Amino acid sequence: MARPTAPPGSQASLREANRQRIVDALTTHGSLAQIELVDITGLSAATVSNIVRELSTAGVISTTFGSRSGRRAVQVSLTRQEGLVAALHFSSRSLDIVLADSALTTVAEKHVPLAADHRYDRELDRAALLVGDMLDGVGAQLGELLTVTLSVPVPVDPRTGRLAVPGLMPGWDGVDLAQSLRARLDAPVVVEHGATLGALAEARSGAAAGARVSVYVCVGNSIGSGIVLDGVPFRGPRGRAGQIGHVTLDENGAICRCGNRGCLETVAGGRALLDLFSGIPGITRLSDLIAEAEAGGAGARRAIADAGKHIGVAVASVANLLDPDVVVIGGELARTGETLVAPVRHAVERAALEGARDLQIVASALDGRAEIMGALLAALQASDGAVSGRALSAG
Numbered sequence: 001m002a003r004p005t006a007p008p009g010s011q012a013s014l015r016e017a018n019r020q021r022i023v024d025a026l027t028t029h030g031s032l033a034q035i036e037l038v039d040i041t042g043l044s045a046a047t048v049s050n051i052v053r054e055l056s057t058a059g060v061i062s063t064t065f066g067s068r069s070g071r072r073a074v075q076v077s078l079t080r081q082e083g084l085v086a087a088l089h090f091s092s093r094s095l096d097i098v099l100a101d102s103a104l105t106t107v108a109e110k111h112v113p114l115a116a117d118h119r120y121d122r123e124l125d126r127a128a129l130l131v132g133d134m135l136d137g138v139g140a141q142l143g144e145l146l147t148v149t150l151s152v153p154v155p156v157d158p159r160t161g162r163l164a165v166p167g168l169m170p171g172w173d174g175v176d177l178a179q180s181l182r183a184r185l186d187a188p189v190v191v192e193h194g195a196t197l198g199a200l201a202e203a204r205s206g207a208a209a210g211a212r213v214s215v216y217v218c219v220g221n222s223i224g225s226g227i228v229l230d231g232v233p234f235r236g237p238r239g240r241a242g243q244i245g246h247v248t249l250d251e252n253g254a255i256c257r258c259g260n261r262g263c264l265e266t267v268a269g270g271r272a273l274l275d276l277f278s279g280i281p282g283i284t285r286l287s288d289l290i291a292e293a294e295a296g297g298a299g300a301r302r303a304i305a306d307a308g309k310h311i312g313v314a315v316a317s318v319a320n321l322l323d324p325d326v327v328v329i330g331g332e333l334a335r336t337g338e339t340l341v342a343p344v345r346h347a348v349e350r351a352a353l354e355g356a357r358d359l360q361i362v363a364s365a366l367d368g369r370a371e372i373m374g375a376l377l378a379a380l381q382a383s384d385g386a387v388s389g390r391a392l393s394a395g
Helices: 011-029 033-041 045-057 120-137 179-186 196-203 270-275 286-294 297-324 332-337 338-351 354-358 371-382
Strands: 061-068 071-078 086-091 094-101 106-113 145-152 188-193 215-218 222-228 233-234 326-332 360-363
Touching: 011 033, 011 045, 011 061, 011 071, 011 106, 033 045, 033 071, 033 106, 033 270, 033 286, 045 061, 045 094, 071 326, 094 120, 094 371, 106 354, 120 145, 120 179, 120 371, 145 179, 145 196, 145 371, 179 188, 188 196, 196 222, 196 233, 196 326, 196 371, 215 297, 222 297, 270 286, 270 297, 270 326, 286 297, 286 332, 297 326, 297 332, 297 338, 297 354, 326 338, 332 338, 338 354, 338 360
Parallel strands: 086 145, 145 188, 215 326, 326 360
Antiparallel strands: 061 071, 086 094, 094 106, 215 222, 222 233
């Protein structure tokens, strides 16, 4: 459903916002009784009743009649097409799960924080249980799940479905992740690098739409990138293409988690930025640093701008090597917009070859959802039988 577009404060804007609150509640909680929508949204019973009637007429939701505490009740759920795909996106500190129908309309989603030392077996067990609960919430059976995409924040070997670089994701190395998750959900599984999925989504419907060659740089606690050439993700034969976070900027610099020294991540990744604020109350996670920058904190803004400068030096090398049409900056840190992106541009202008200085460098257009949208695209592509050996590694 479209976000509100009417002038802020107008009756139309308020009504659209109320509609969205109902859709968001159904997306988060699955099928709900109409009276539950009143409690969750805080809207009046009359407002909920009227909006449910409008959305039902428009085909956005469906209603059925049942009983609740012995009384007749209206059960409300999002309308969906037959068949479902699921996207599980693991970042270093969180898991996002989205269910969508065959038209890629989201019908349920969930966000779960993760411990820093999470392991694959425990987290895949939990993810499988959550997917089952979400299917129940939308009135679906496990057998309706066509394909699942498992997105991870490190490169994946397309030949094996295992992580391509040992040590970047402790507790996950050497595991056939597709087979492991398939055994838990009894559904086909695609395993892919999150940055590659982000690049795919930006190329299909985001800031890189229409570009022949595009690069997506995901900046969060770690830094990764994905490459799309003529609409096809490029991973390299072993899945390690696009590892911009491990470009060496200072051969005598800090030791990186990959074992090398002076990688881009050691000066511009979220972990490195948080180290600059070690001991400062209230800044313990990347989201805290971002909030501080958005509130005008000079130190936080400077740290993020410096990170952008370092990223720009690495992007300049990518520009000289690949000659892309556009580079999209995404990930959690991209929420700071031009605070991060403008220094990237300035560094590229200084460091890239003259012809590459015309490169478009833009923030993600997908509101922090590039990876999850790419994961849904990959799942739908796999469910349609469009996967080849060159494309997506499926279990």
